[in-house]
Amino acid sequence: xxxxxxxxxxxxxxxxxxxxxxxxxxxxxxxxxxxxxxxxxxxxxxxxxxxxxxxxxxxxxxxxxxxxxxxxxxxxxxxxxxxxxxxxxxxxxxxxxxxxxxxxxxxxxxx
Amino acid sequence: xxxxxxxxxxxxxxxxxxxxxxxxxxxxxxxxxxxxxxxxxxxxxxxxxxxxxxxxxxxxxxxxxxxxxxxxxxxxxxxxxxxxxxxxxxxxxxxxxxxxxxxxxxxxxxxxxxx
Numbered sequence: 001x002x003x004x005x006x007x008x009x010x011x012x013x014x015x016x017x018x019x020x021x022x023x024x025x026x027x028x029x030x031x032x033x034x035x036x037x038x039x040x041x042x043x044x045x046x047x048x049x050x051x052x053x054x055x056x057x058x059x060x061x062x063x064x065x066x067x068x069x070x071x072x073x074x075x076x077x078x079x080x081x082x083x084x085x086x087x088x089x090x091x092x093x094x095x096x097x098x099x100x101x102x103x104x105x106x107x108x109x110x111x
Numbered sequence: 112x113x114x115x116x117x118x119x120x121x122x123x124x125x126x127x128x129x130x131x132x133x134x135x136x137x138x139x140x141x142x143x144x145x146x147x148x149x150x151x152x153x154x155x156x157x158x159x160x161x162x163x164x165x166x167x168x169x170x171x172x173x174x175x176x177x178x179x180x181x182x183x184x185x186x187x188x189x190x191x192x193x194x195x196x197x198x199x200x201x202x203x204x205x206x207x208x209x210x211x212x213x214x215x216x217x218x219x220x221x222x223x224x225x226x
Contacts, residue, residue, distance in 0.1 A: 032212055044155065044216040059213075090154045094212045099145065102154030 002027035006103035019078040023091030032094030033074040039087045120221040129186040133199030136180040148195040
């Protein structure tokens with residue numbers, strides 16, 4: 001069966017520091033991969049998606065970037081965090097008919 | 112993608128059926144209805160999807176009206192662990208991988224199951 005991992009589970013970082021969040025998927029090949037963010041009390045916002053290695057599409061302009069160095073690895077990065085980057089970051093992979101399966105998430109607090 | 116409308120919140124009693132409505136009056140013939148839920152501090156969980164026939168799985172039942180302009184997600188015996196935000200999403204059918212198969216999550220319905 002398919003499994004999706006994210007780490008770290010929680011992270012507290014100062015403003016201006018770099019960020020790297022990692023997501024890996026097991027049990028499937030060539031999945032679509034997604035990064036979402038959920039600010040406190042708000043809805044889910046799609047940040048990036050990837051249909052294959054090295055292929056990244058950005059949904060909203062922001063302080064973040066994404067990379068997919070391997071088929072089942074998706075990385076979210078920032079060179080300098082802003083206070084507004086705080087939130088709950090979720091990685092997901094896409095199934096056959098638009099169902100998506102989400103990881104446990106990383107709760108990021110920028111101080 | 113067709114727009115969906117859901118009530119912002121609803122309560123239901125533990126052990127009773129929870130009926131969650133969703134309106135999608137502009138749905139087109141090739142669009143599926145998907146339901147997800149998000150329990151507090153967790154990622155969204157896929158529940159069920161359907162095109163025009165009613166669907167049932169181990170989690171819930173999906174009833175789609177004959178004109179497909181609305182649907183109802185039914186949790187047959189709600190438990191306290193079903194307290195969550197429930198999202199109804201309408202999306203074109205088919206696997207167009209290169210297009211990203213993106214889903215757009217709206218506000219959902221905040222369901223509180225009470226003992």
